[in-house]
Amino acid sequence: MTRLRTEELVLRYGSGRGAGPDVVRDVSLEVPDGQVTVLIGANGCGKSTLFAGLTRLMTPASGRVLLDDADVASEPTRDVAKKVALLPQNPLAPEGMSVAELVRQGRTPHLGLLGRGGPEDDEVVAEAMRVTGVDDLAERPVEELSGGQRQRVWLALALAQDTDILLLDEPTSFLDIGHAVELLDVVRRRNAERGTTVVMVLHDLFLAARYADHLVAMSDGKIVAQGAAAEVLTAELAKRLYGIECVVLEDPSTGRPVVLPR
Numbered sequence: 001m002t003r004l005r006t007e008e009l010v011l012r013y014g015s016g017r018g019a020g021p022d023v024v025r026d027v028s029l030e031v032p033d034g035q036v037t038v039l040i041g042a043n044g045c046g047k048s049t050l051f052a053g054l055t056r057l058m059t060p061a062s063g064r065v066l067l068d069d070a071d072v073a074s075e076p077t078r079d080v081a082k083k084v085a086l087l088p089q090n091p092l093a094p095e096g097m098s099v100a101e102l103v104r105q106g107r108t109p110h111l112g113l114l115g116r117g118g119p120e121d122d123e124v125v126a127e128a129m130r131v132t133g134v135d136d137l138a139e140r141p142v143e144e145l146s147g148g149q150r151q152r153v154w155l156a157l158a159l160a161q162d163t164d165i166l167l168l169d170e171p172t173s174f175l176d177i178g179h180a181v182e183l184l185d186v187v188r189r190r191n192a193e194r195g196t197t198v199v200m201v202l203h204d205l206f207l208a209a210r211y212a213d214h215l216v217a218m219s220d221g222k223i224v225a226q227g228a229a230a231e232v233l234t235a236e237l238a239k240r241l242y243g244i245e246c247v248v249l250e251d252p253s254t255g256r257p258v259v260l261p262r
């Protein structure tokens, strides 16, 4: 079963006479339920724009995004936010906000009319901060943190939203390899323990191959290949996506492909 899918989705910026070119072009994507999907592709190929479409931040020029068989365009924002959390590429925290306050924002879709949370909300927030290793930063203002610390705080916010579907746009871009693996292990554990469906953009092809159950390659607004990493990540694909010659080896411990630029 696929809870999140797109049908011939077309997205472009601007409207009417001010409309730009199609950035996402005829994308029909079925996100495999309960799996980790990794989206790869060159800068500017439309990955973040696709995420914006999946979460209704952008209205389709044509085509549809379906969540549990309903068009997300006609679903209340709060209902979508209870099911799908998005960690955007460059999120900004309000000035002066502490880490704990920011992570707590993840509970917003679940709160009642008065906007007050209960002990269960406190528990979810504490757990999200604990698994991402930011609990000792709780009282620090977010703007004083390093890029890598901040990235873990934003993941904590997305986890605190407690959704069945998690969209992560380059969640490791500021992280050293140790913290990158740690964060992706947190995501993988969430997937394994709760069956959370994950879709994430990763530029590092080694990490993409290592963590993807399903790999999706985009080029110029279209999906050009998808499937198991070992089938999708070929030298031909690397050439097509990035315009460079590569050799593809096999990681002896996992059997996953390792792409090396020549």
Ligand SMILES: Nc1ncnc2c1ncn2[C@@H]1O[C@H](COP(=O)(O)OP(=O)(O)OP(=O)(O)O)[C@@H](O)[C@H]1O
Pocket (backbone or CB within 6 Å): 013, 020, 023, 041, 042, 043, 044, 045, 046, 047, 048, 049, 050, 089
């Ligand atoms: N707000 C905007 N207004 C107009 N054009 C935009 C806007 N945001 C992105 N674009 C354009 O849409 C295209 C796709 O951008 P997008 O951010 O989706 O790419 P991406 O694959 O996520 O790239 P990256 O890997 O660099 O993050 C690019 O040509 C970009 O210039």
